[in-house]
Amino acid sequence: MIKEVSFSYSVFSSIDDLSQDDKILMKESDRALQQAYAKYSGFNVGAALYLDNGKMMSANNQENMALPSSLCAERVLLYYCKANFPTLGVKKIAISVKSSIEIIDKPISPCGSCRQVMLEYERMQESNIEVLLKGQTGEVYLIKSVSDLLPLAFNTNAINRL
Ligand code: THU
Numbered sequence: 221m222i223k224e225v226s227f228s229y230s231v232f233s234s235i236d237d238l239s240q241d242d243k244i245l246m247k248e249s250d251r252a253l254q255q256a257y258a259k260y261s262g263f264n265v266g267a268a269l270y271l272d273n274g275k276m277m278s279a280n281n282q283e284n285m286a287l288p289s290s291l292c293a294e295r296v297l298l299y300y301c302k303a304n305f306p307t308l309g310v311k312k313i314a315i316s317v318k319s320s321i322e323i324i325d326k327p328i329s330p331c332g333s334c335r336q337v338m339l340e341y342e343r344m345q346e347s348n349i350e351v352l353l354k355g356q357t358g359e360v361y362l363i364k365s366v367s368d369l370l371p372l373a374f375n376t377n378a379i380n381r382l
């Protein structure tokens with residue numbers, strides 16, 4: 221038997237075509253990436269999200285000379301939000317990127333670890349987290365659920381029995 225996984229997502233030709241709320245979120249993500257501490261990769265990532273109560277939060281990637289100690293923008297932001305507002309869900313997260321090497325003219329999807337973290341929060345809150353993605357220029361993608369980005373994700377009840 222062969223099973224197939226597919227999903228659809230919206231493509232906007234630029235940030236100008238987004239709804240007002242999405243435009244604000246994307247601009248906040250663009251603003252946040254300017255403050256990234258990314259001197260080792262030269263790859264700045266910004267993330268901004270709306271919490272259930274409408275509050276907007278943002279963060280960026282934080283690197284370290286001990287390279288594996290670095291952390292992606294998405295997880296810096298989500299862990300901060302969950303540490304400080306544990307009861308609030310996340311409605312939508314916008315992610316934008318910028319490189320010191322070349323102009324990024326299309327969205328870049330979050331890494332697998334960030335997808336796994338976003339997915340667990342999505343499952344926990346029992347409602348979709350939408351994902352907006354943007355490069356420095358070009359199209360913007362809107363994905364309806366983190367689960368679309370991580371088919372066959374790690375998920376089991378066979379732990380947490382300590
Ligand atoms: N990075 C993120 O912030 N988010 C991702 O989803 C992938 C990568 C950061 C980590 C590192 O600081 C830089 O981008 C290059 O990998």
